[in-house]
Amino acid sequence: MRITQYQTVWQLTFFPALFPVNCYLVEEENEVTLIDAALPGSYKGIIQAVNQLGKPLQHILLTHAHGDHVGSLDTLAQTFPHAKVMISERDSFLLQGDTSLRQDEPQSIKGGIPKHIQTKPHQLLTGGETIGSLLAIPTPGHTPGSMSFLDTRNGTLIAGDAFQLRGGIAVSGQIKWAFPFPAFATWNKEEAIKSAQLLADGAFLSRCRTWKIPAITFRADETGDPKSKERMMSMSPRIGLTQKMIVDAAAEIADQEGVNGVSLAALSKKMNVRPPSLYNHINGLQAIRAELAVRGLTKLFDQMADSVTERKGDSAMLSLAHAYVDFAIENPGYYEAALLKVQDKRTEIVSDQIVCLVTKLLIENGYASEKTAIHATRGLRSLLHGFTVLIAKEAFEREEDILESLSFSIRTFLSGLLINNKNIM
Known part of the structure; x- marks a missing residue:
């Protein structure tokens, strides 16, 4: 699993070199939201990443109901029973394995539809809802009920499979033969193009206000740019960083905000280091808390x-x-x-x-x-x-x-x- 941070968003990528499958953790002040549940075996990495952030997982949002986006849903829902699961009203039927079409839907559903998901959503989304700092935006095309989520604090957009970067930048449904699988799994290319246009330069009217959606900037680390390594979370030790320094910083945070305020994100911000650098000196958040307890x-x-x-x-x-x-x-x-x-x-x-x-x-x-x-x-x-x-x-x-x-x-x-x-x- 590869972890990449973009401001408030942590991207977890499984099988990055072969068949990249992404899900995302969005960090709020006192909680974390998971967007998508990746593959059936991805839950271990997701659980570890949530625990490392040191904040409770409050929401599990699903961009759509394909199997590579909901694979670990049942296990995660059991592991985090207080987390509210949300998906679009339309794709909630796909989540139950129901691929029947509605009257205004012109062609059959494509892609891997799960058949044995037991988890029932707590809330069905129609667009315009705000979940923490995230705004839910309907972006049908890849599936009839695909959703995207905009972090209104900084304009970070998580678009599910509305776009692809692997094999070249493309709107869902446009075949890139270096990586054609998203196109093969797309329900309606015309709808996907409309949604892409909305996300690229439009404005989405929510129930309370109009949010201007920033022009999409594709991240170089997913397109093969050699400079991407500079933006990846380096795993090499930072010179001068020690376990004692980390625990000292954790103690200062605990004094001011309590032990629950000690998280990898808070430590990395306080020490001006990237979170993976901490792992070269201490084995995660639980180890930091253990050191605090011993001290x-x-x-x-x-x-x-x-x-x-x-x-x-x-x-x-x-x-x-x-x-x-x-x-x-x-x-x-x-x-x-x-x-x-x-x-x-x-x-x-x-x-x-x-x-x-x-x-x-x-x-x-x-x-x-x-x-x-x-x-x-x-x-x-x-x-x-x-x-x-x-x-x-x-x-x-x-x-x-x-x-x-x-x-x-x-x-x-x-x-x-x-x-x-x-x-x-």
Whole structure:
């Protein structure tokens, strides 16, 4: 699979050298939209690309219902059950395997029509709908219900098979013998030409306003231009880029926007690198989150351990509690990451160190027994986390000092533990 970025759009190309099949991820501020579902075996690459962007997949839009555009639809719909599937009203029948013609349709449907798609669309498009930043535009020709989608932020147009570039630039239905397959699968060449003219220099009237469709610029990376490599996402390492730099940048983003704000797109923008360059140093978004979690837990442990050096009793517990809250408030990104469930053995090790530190203090200072130490640790953690969240949300509005309130709460909690421990003994 080849990945190419055009501003807000990520093009995923399967079998680029032989029989290129494309689908697209359109990145919004807080979500991702998939346009087309490629071939039946393409779902693995699509799922990986969605996960790497680090944002939820909210929509699956289909330009038309040919098999090389809907092949992985069922698997993707199951993998992303909250994603709304949309296709034109006309091609929704083709999606169900129904190739019967309507009264005004002059010739038979061509191309590979799926016969076993189980997914039912959530919404049928007629043109003029806006899905996030995308405007739905009817472009019949390749199939009776073909749709194109315009990113209204930057004029990027995803036209399905309304045009082809492989084998030479052509309108759907015009045979290019170097790659004739789109033409062979086109339903109506005359309709395709009308749609191409609309896209090339027309204006499409939506339900709310008229969008001027920019003149189409064909991308050199699909036509054999040797300069295309300059625009392709290079996989060579960027000089000076390190894993530490990437995780540092991720921590800064997490501090400002939360862990969910950390995505490959956000990192590449912040570091002024292309996303594939990140892969030479770290294995995707999940690996970045794991590194954040390990760092967060390690820093939290170190701060807590340092705070109790040469301290005993209430003094040690109060110092530990304030160290915990101070760390969480000063490092919101690392603290949130420390709470993540990640598949990394290192997080288990550091988490155990934190638990051992707290339980040891509780037992040695008479607040708990070996039997009750874990329960006491959980109670203390809940108290500290609750305080942290409320402070971060600026929920304490009265004039009394917040840290004094924290100390009061910890002393009260410890007093209860002492009484409980004596009663048990």
